[in-house]
Amino acid sequence: MPLVELHLLKCSEVTGADMAIFSVYVVNKAGGLIYQLDHYAPRSETEKTFSFPLDLVLKLHDERVVVAFGQRDSIRVGHAVLSINGIDVNGKYTADGKEVLEYLGNPTNYPVSIRFGRPRLSSNEKLMLASMFHSLFAIGSQLSPELGSSGIEMLETDTFKLHCFQTLTGIKFVVLADPRQAGIESLLRKIYEIYSDFALKNPFYSLEMPIRCELFDQNLKLALEVAEKAGPFGPGS
Amino acid sequence: MSCPKHRQIELFVLTYGALVAQLCKDYEKDEDVNKHLDRMGYDIGIRLVEDFLARSAVRKCRSYSETVDVIAQVAFKMYLGVTPSVSCSNTTENEFFLMLDKNPLVDFVEELPAGRCSLCYCNLLCGVIRGALEMVHLAAEVTFVQDRLKGDDVTEIGITFSKKLEDKKHKRQK
Numbered sequence: 040m041p042l043v044e045l046h047l048l049k050c051s052e053v054t055g056a057d058m059a060i061f062s063v064y065v066v067n068k069a070g071g072l073i074y075q076l077d078h079y080a081p082r083s084e085t086e087k088t089f090s091f092p093l094d095l096v097l098k099l100h101d102e103r104v105v106v107a108f109g110q111r112d113s114i115r116v117g118h119a120v121l122s123i124n125g126i127d128v129n130g131k132y133t134a135d136g137k138e139v140l141e142y143l144g145n146p147t148n149y150p151v152s153i154r155f156g157r158p159r160l161s162s163n164e165k166l167m168l169a170s171m172f173h174s175l176f177a178i179g180s181q182l183s184p185e186l187g188s189s190g191i192e193m194l195e196t197d198t199f200k201l202h203c204f205q206t207l208t209g210i211k212f213v214v215l216a217d218p219r220q221a222g223i224e225s226l227l228r229k230i231y232e233i234y235s236d237f238a239l240k241n242p243f244y245s246l247e248m249p250i251r252c253e254l255f256d257q258n259l260k261l262a263l264e265v266a267e268k269a270g271p272f273g274p275g276s
Numbered sequence: 277m278s279c280p281k282h283r284q285i286e287l288f289v290l291t292y293g294a295l296v297a298q299l300c301k302d303y304e305k306d307e308d309v310n311k312h313l314d315r316m317g318y319d320i321g322i323r324l325v326e327d328f329l330a331r332s333a334v335r336k337c338r339s340y341s342e343t344v345d346v347i348a349q350v351a352f353k354m355y356l357g358v359t360p361s362v363s364c365s366n367t368t369e370n371e372f373f374l375m376l377d378k379n380p381l382v383d384f385v386e387e388l389p390a391g392r393c394s395l396c397y398c399n400l401l402c403g404v405i406r407g408a409l410e411m412v413h414l415a416a417e418v419t420f421v422q423d424r425l426k427g428d429d430v431t432e433i434g435i436t437f438s439k440k441l442e443d444k445k446h447k448r449q450k
Contacts, residue, residue, distance in 0.1 A: 207329055207336055208411040228330070235327040246322060 059217035060263050061199060063230065064165070067247045068209035070173030072166045074250040078263055084121060084156035085113045091149040097140060102130045103158055104139045119158035124151060169213075176203065176211065202227060210234070226266040233258045285357070285380055292381055296397060306394040313396065317403020318410075325408035328354065340437050343414065344372040347405060347435075356380055360433070370437040373421065375430055388425050396420045402433060415439065 065074035095109035097120065104120040120128050120139055127134045133142070142148055160168070176190035194201035200218045204227035205211045212230045214223055237255035238244050244252060295316075299309045332350050337343040341364065348360045358378045365371035381398050388395050396402070402418040409416045414437060421434035 206326065208326060209413075210326075228333075231326070231330040235323075235330045239323040239326055 059220040059267050060223075060226075061215040061217070063215075063259065063263070064169055064172075064211075064213040065230075065234065065250065066169050066173055066211040066213065069247065070170040071247070072169035073248065074255075075162075075165055075169075076256070076259060076263075078260075083113060084154055085118075086122075086152060086154040087112075087114070088150050088152045091146040093143060097143065099131055099140065104128065104131055105158070106155065114155045117157070118155040120153055121156045121158075122154040172203075172213065173211065176205070204228070204231070206231060220267070222266050222269050226262060229262050229266075230259060233262060289380055289383060292400070293384070295400075296395075300389075300392065300395070306392055310394070310396045310399045313399035314403040314406070317400035317405075318407035319403075320400070321404035321407025321409075322411050324355070324404060325411045328408070340370055340372065340414075343409070344374070344435060347408075348374050351408075368436065372435045372437075374433040374435070376433065377430075379431060382425060382431075385425060393426065395425075396423065397425055398423075398431075405433070405435065409435075 061077070061079040063074070063076045063078065064072060067073045094111075095114065096107045097104050098107040099105075100107075106114060106116050106118045108116065110116045122128055123133055123137075123139065123142065128139055131139055133139060143151065143153075172191075179191040180188050190203070190205060192203055194203075195218065198218075199215050200220075200223075202214045202216065202223045203211055204213075204224075212227050212234070214227060214230070216223055233255060234250075237252050237258055238250045239246075241252050241254075244250065296309070296313070299312055303309050303312065328351055332354065334346050334350060337346055341362075344362050348362045352374075353359050357380065358376065360374040360376045363373045363375065365373065379398065381401070385397060388397065396419075398420065402420065406416060406418045409418075416438065417434075417436045419434055420431070422428040422430050422432040424431045
């Protein structure tokens with residue numbers, strides 16, 4: 040059966056690699072996430088109409104339906120199914136209760152329009168990851184052959200670098216950035232200053248609680264932009 | 277005399293004076309006023325410590341005496357513009373004293389009013405130091421051991437460190 044494709048590219052791809060700082064996390068002393076900001080480029084999403092059989096291999100991973108194989112056009116391996124026929128997908132079920140894999144396995148449901156995109160971390164997942172990182176950070180310092188070592192300060196992968204700064208009071212500031220982005224150390228110090236100004240000096244902000252201060256948001260975003268503009272050579276000083 | 281900074285200190289001193297005066301109106305007993313000043317200071321100290329650490333970039337202190345030195349020479353200088361002198365107790369190991377030669381908070385206070393002889397006018401400072409130390413996992417008792425306003429020769433803040441709040445590491449090493 041010939042494949043019928045209709046390219047409905049709903050792509051909001053950002054050209055240029057300026058968005059080099061991906062996200063900021065602030066973790067309190069108990070390991071709870073009190074602030075999170077995603078700063079990266081708007082994600083690319085692709086919507087296409089398919090006919091049976093689907094030439095992409097889909098599988099369930101981490102409670103989501105993701106593309107395991109069959110990458111083509113702008114649908115990449117790892118992209119999740121975001122909606123089917125315009126109805127949003129939550130995990131492995133659509134919003135109207137159908138199980139995704141079962142639905143897509145049935146030829147009578149075709150042709151079907153599926154939107155794929157990079158899956159976004161839910162806020163619960165972020166909370167969990169933050170507390171996990173908090174534990175790993177502590178393990179890092181305990182594994183050290185030297186006494187009084189710090190915890191994990193940097194975690195490097197092929198696509199990003201995670202920088203962590205723990206204050207003497209136990210708060211952690213975590214920044215995920217492009218591996219080539221420099222000046223993150225001073226950015227972390229700057230975020231500490233912004234925290235001490237706009238979160239702590241706000242008399243109605245309770246310590247260790249989620250930060251919901253408008254001024255903190257604004258100033259943090261400003262600081263990120265300044266750091267990004269400086270590029271791979273760090274802020275000129 | 278850098279004018280804007282001077283005016284800011286004036287406002288702060290006046291505000292502090294108004295605060296103590298109001299507390300004296302609200303509470304009859306000196307202990308209550310002292311307690312509330314200490315409590316307020318504590319709430320300030322737990323926040324101020326982050327501002328201090330963020331801006332002064334001091335390294336982690338490895339001993340009590342290093343900590344007290346930092347408080348006297350960096351923190352007091354930063355926030356009150358004065359540098360108290362540090363001394364250590366002969367008898368108790370973890371007891372230190374900060375002798376305040378100048379104290380902007382009491383510049384305009386002549387003497388304590390009648391019937392208020394146990395009022396620790398600057399008790400807020402004790403609370404601030406206590407709160408700040410607690411946030412870096414150091415438990416301490418901070419009080420005025422001598423006070424010029426009460427008739428002593430000098431004004432001295434005593435800092436007595438109790439065992440570190442984070443005791444887990446010590447237990448393992450035993």
